[in-house]
Amino acid sequence: MINEEVFTEQAEYLSQDSFEKWSTTLHEEGNIIRKLSQAGAKLITGPRGCGKTTLLLKVNQKLLNDSNSKALPIYVNYKSSLKLEPLYRNNTNAAHWFNQWLLYKVLFGLYESLENKNFKDFNIKPLKNKGRIQSIIKLLELGNIDEIQAETLTSSTLIDTIESVVKELNLTRCVLLLDDAGHAFSSEQQQDFFEFFREVKTKVISPKAAVYPGVTNYSSSFHIGHDAEEIDVWLKPTSEGYLEFMHSLLKTRIGEHTFNKLLETKNNLNLLCFAAYGIPRSLLNMISKFYKSDISDTNFTIKLSNKEVLRVIKDNFNRTYQIYDSLRIKLPMYEKFIDIGGSIYERFLSINKEFNKGGRPEKQSTIIAIQRPVPSELTKVLGFFQYAGLVSNQGISNRGDKGVYELYELHYAGIIDRNVFFSSRGVNVENYSIAFKNRPNHHYPRYSVSGILSELDVDTTFKLSLPACPNCNTPRISEESKFCSSCGTKLKDASIFESIVKQDITLLPITINRANSIKENSNINCIKDLLMDTDNRQLRMVPQIGPVWANRIKSYAEEFFA
Amino acid sequence: MDWKKFISQTVGQEQLGSLADFVQDKPNSGNAPIDDFYNEVRLLLSLSSPTINSTDWHGSMNAIAIISSTENYFRSILGKMIILCPQSKKKAAENNINFGSVLWHPNESIERGAFEHVSFSDSKKIIEMTRKYIGLELNNSDLVPILNEFNKVCELRHGIVHSARILAGKNALMLNLPSSSKEQFITIGYGQLQNIASICTTLVVSYNQNLFEIMAKRWATSWRDSTWTTEIENEHFKKIWNVFHSKVDRANNTIPETGTWVKCKNLIKTEYQLS
Numbered sequence: 001m002i003n004e005e006v007f008t009e010q011a012e013y014l015s016q017d018s019f020e021k022w023s024t025t026l027h028e029e030g031n032i033i034r035k036l037s038q039a040g041a042k043l044i045t046g047p048r049g050c051g052k053t054t055l056l057l058k059v060n061q062k063l064l065n066d067s068n069s070k071a072l073p074i075y076v077n078y079k080s081s082l083k084l085e086p087l088y089r090n091n092t093n094a095a096h097w098f099n100q101w102l103l104y105k106v107l108f109g110l111y112e113s114l115e116n117k118n119f120k121d122f123n124i125k126p127l128k129n130k131g132r133i134q135s136i137i138k139l140l141e142l143g144n145i146d147e148i149q150a151e152t153l154t155s156s157t158l159i160d161t162i163e164s165v166v167k168e169l170n171l172t173r174c175v176l177l178l179d180d181a182g183h184a185f186s187s188e189q190q191q192d193f194f195e196f197f198r199e200v201k202t203k204v205i206s207p208k209a210a211v212y213p214g215v216t217n218y219s220s221s222f223h224i225g226h227d228a229e230e231i232d233v234w235l236k237p238t239s240e241g242y243l244e245f246m247h248s249l250l251k252t253r254i255g256e257h258t259f260n261k262l263l264e265t266k267n268n269l270n271l272l273c274f275a276a277y278g279i280p281r282s283l284l285n286m287i288s289k290f291y292k293s294d295i296s297d298t299n300f301t302i303k304l305s306n307k308e309v310l311r312v313i314k315d316n317f318n319r320t321y322q323i324y325d326s327l328r329i330k331l332p333m334y335e336k337f338i339d340i341g342g343s344i345y346e347r348f349l350s351i352n353k354e355f356n357k358g359g360r361p362e363k364q365s366t367i368i369a370i371q372r373p374v375p376s377e378l379t380k381v382l383g384f385f386q387y388a389g390l391v392s393n394q395g396i397s398n399r400g401d402k403g404v405y406e407l408y409e410l411h412y413a414g415i416i417d418r419n420v421f422f423s424s425r426g427v428n429v430e431n432y433s434i435a436f437k438n439r440p441n442h443h444y445p446r447y448s449v450s451g452i453l454s455e456l457d458v459d460t461t462f463k464l465s466l467p468a469c470p471n472c473n474t475p476r477i478s479e480e481s482k483f484c485s486s487c488g489t490k491l492k493d494a495s496i497f498e499s500i501v502k503q504d505i506t507l508l509p510i511t512i513n514r515a516n517s518i519k520e521n522s523n524i525n526c527i528k529d530l531l532m533d534t535d536n537r538q539l540r541m542v543p544q545i546g547p548v549w550a551n552r553i554k555s556y557a558e559e560f561f562a
Numbered sequence: 563m564d565w566k567k568f569i570s571q572t573v574g575q576e577q578l579g580s581l582a583d584f585v586q587d588k589p590n591s592g593n594a595p596i597d598d599f600y601n602e603v604r605l606l607l608s609l610s611s612p613t614i615n616s617t618d619w620h621g622s623m624n625a626i627a628i629i630s631s632t633e634n635y636f637r638s639i640l641g642k643m644i645i646l647c648p649q650s651k652k653k654a655a656e657n658n659i660n661f662g663s664v665l666w667h668p669n670e671s672i673e674r675g676a677f678e679h680v681s682f683s684d685s686k687k688i689i690e691m692t693r694k695y696i697g698l699e700l701n702n703s704d705l706v707p708i709l710n711e712f713n714k715v716c717e718l719r720h721g722i723v724h725s726a727r728i729l730a731g732k733n734a735l736m737l738n739l740p741s742s743s744k745e746q747f748i749t750i751g752y753g754q755l756q757n758i759a760s761i762c763t764t765l766v767v768s769y770n771q772n773l774f775e776i777m778a779k780r781w782a783t784s785w786r787d788s789t790w791t792t793e794i795e796n797e798h799f800k801k802i803w804n805v806f807h808s809k810v811d812r813a814n815n816t817i818p819e820t821g822t823w824v825k826c827k828n829l830i831k832t833e834y835q836l837s
Contacts, residue, residue: 091704092704092705092707092708092764092768093704093705093706093707095707096704096707470815470816471814471815471816477611477612478612478752478753480612480752480753480756480757481612481756482756482757482759482760483603483604483607483756483759483760483763485607485608487814488600488603488604488607488608489814489816490760490763490816
């Protein structure tokens with residue numbers, strides 16, 4: 001049977017053995033890993049699923065396993081940071097408590113690194129034991145700050161502790177690997193995170209953080225370039241060796257035998273690789289659709305028919321689009337932005353389709369150029385596109401007197417699904433592969449903002465959807481209102497975390513039948529119920545949910561607000 | 563021709579007129595200080611719509627009025643503490659009071675006189691007065707971030723009150739604004755006014771909460787002497803409740819826990835293991 005983990009898409013959910021066995025290296029990756037292992041602050045950026053976590057875990061492994069390395073790695077995953085976001089709505093000192101959580105998580109990571117390095121008896125003074133640190137982290141996530149009032153950890157204490165450990169171990173530096181840093185949906189937490197990032201940066205401690213493009217807000221005192229070098233780790237389909245990398249990734253995951261079967265329809269396989277648009281997670285998901293659960297490793301049929309490939313690519317595009325569309329639930333304030341963004345994205349595709357009409361395979365555009373200045377509202381939408389991976393920022397094109405243009409490349413699955421190349425009736429797989437392999441330089445449609453938005457007026461179209469007064473239900477008279485104009489009640493911004501976890505479990509990537517079965521056979525109805533079911537006791541009461549599925553559903557719930 | 567009359571119009575003698583026209587009796591509202599503050603701010607905010615121009619005086623004047631209401635809250639609540647809390651009374655005895663305040667105020671509001679010479683438009687003063695009169699240390703408390711924000715508001719206030727909205731260099735430095743070759747002009751529009759009101763409200767609500775917790779603790783511990791009876795216990799707690807509990811928030815359903823003063827009192831007694 002196929003290993004359960006083969007199609008596990010997120011690196012953090014793979015076992016250590018599988019992670020090491022299935023790691024694939026792209027030639028550029030060596031440079032990135034080297035940069036992440038060295039001194040200096042770095043930020044790695046890329047959309048969901050592009051491999052940021054994989055890279056940080058690889059650096060962690062490399063530094064832990066290399067006995068000649070002079071660096072102590074500390075890996076910290078901050079994906080649950082949104083759990084502390086409600087504090088920003090009901091505690092005047094929320095930034096302090098969030099900072100405590102950041103610091104304690106690093107301290108916990110230090111213990112784990114020392115254990116992995118087999119320094120189990122290492123006594124970290126003057127701080128408490130690992131169990132208490134874990135409890136403090138938990139209490140902070142639950143908002144029970146009264147129980148930890150007297151246990152404040154300062155950044156200087158943490159720095160002193162790490163530096164003394166580094167010295168004690170005869171090492172020269174510590175590499176802090178901060179994953180899912182500064183939550184994508186909470187700008188307050190993002191800004192506080194970057195203040196923390198600046199604070200912990202010393203001659204000995206080099207922080208590296210993974211952030212999302214387009215939606216990351218840095219603090220006013222944080223400057224990219226000065227405070228940290230930014231590295232885009234999103235593997236672009238135009239990169240040299242792209243197809244080889246995607247092939248080798250598949251080969252290591254599904255085995256050579258299966259991979260060779262896929263190679264029999266190479267154009268279709270390559271089209272799938274392009275449709276993944278540099279996201280290994282997407283490629284694995286698409287290939288998994290060609291498997292049946294009872295297929296054994298050696299005796300199976302797997303055929304990438306044109307029709308099936310195009311259907312799977314459509315699903316992949318819809319799945320990526322779903323990441324974008326799910327922002328309406330996660331950021332209800334921006335609901336109208338998301339709606340209008342959907343139309344704007346369709347316009348990008350149709351502009352390119354029109355532009356590509358009659359062009360040769362090597363003259364097919366995937367890029368939209370937008371003339372500056374781009375209003376902040378449209379920039380926000382473009383940021384959401386980048387977060388979801390629907391577009392990738394390709395820099396700018398300066399055309400002197402004719403203006404400066406921002407370049408955005410559209411997701412290749414969208415290009416295929418909407419048949420943006422050639423304007424022929426159907427998708428010709430071979431021609432598409434040739435077109436994707438031969439991207440033209442400086443050949444793309446250029447548009448002004450008004451050309452893109454057509455008759456839409458920025459001021460009246462992009463409105464924030466802010467909740468009415470909770471007391472008298474009077475709508476807000478302005479986006480800037482902090483008090484109800486009718487009853488004078490202080491208006492609170494809704495907690496993003498609270499509104500996300502109130503969502504029904506049917507929004508998770510599970511079938512309706514399974515969701516209904518969970519509701520009928522347990523006390524679980526919303527995502528919060530799943531998170532509260534810490535030992536999966538409720539989930540395990542549901543028929544056909546064993547330990548594997550319980551963990552998987554729990555990870556879906558955690559991923560939902562990550 | 564008289565050269566002295568070349569530069570402006572001429573003016574004659576002016577007098578303020580009857581001072582009685584400028585002041586009038588203000589009946590005691592009987593409200594908790596926090597509710598007086600809420601009512602003032604609500605009234606002030608209702609005077610400004612989203613269409614007000616940030617370069618006009620309108621927003622700035624309302625901002626000063628909101629800060630003034632905030633200062634009044636501190637005078638009022640601290641004054642009430644001196645009357646209510648034996649420890650605060652002792653602390654107050656260590657401090658001086660202006661003789662003028664004693665002469666002017668009727669006996670029942672003489673406690674306000676203790677704070678007449680103090681401007682509360684400065685977080686350092688709020689911290690200092692709280693320490694001197696209540697014996698409560700606010701440094702290192704959860705109030706520090708909001709006190710820092712209030713200080714920024716007060717730096718802006720300084721420019722509005724003293725120099726026709728031109729920001730003084732000292733205030734600009736305190737606000738960490740970059741230096742400029744041009745004069746910096748304070749602009750308060752609808753959004754800025756709402757932000758100022760929000761900061762002042764958060765400060766007042768948080769301070770009110772902190773002080774309530776301290777008074778509840780003292781009521782449950784140090785106020786109890788050999789003469790303590792159930793009647794005294796209830797009477798004292800009712801006074802605390804009336805000073806801190808917001809009827810405005812209760813009417814707006816914005817108080818997280820619901821219940822009467824009796825329920826609240828009993829919960830405190832449980833926490834401090836009193837019967």
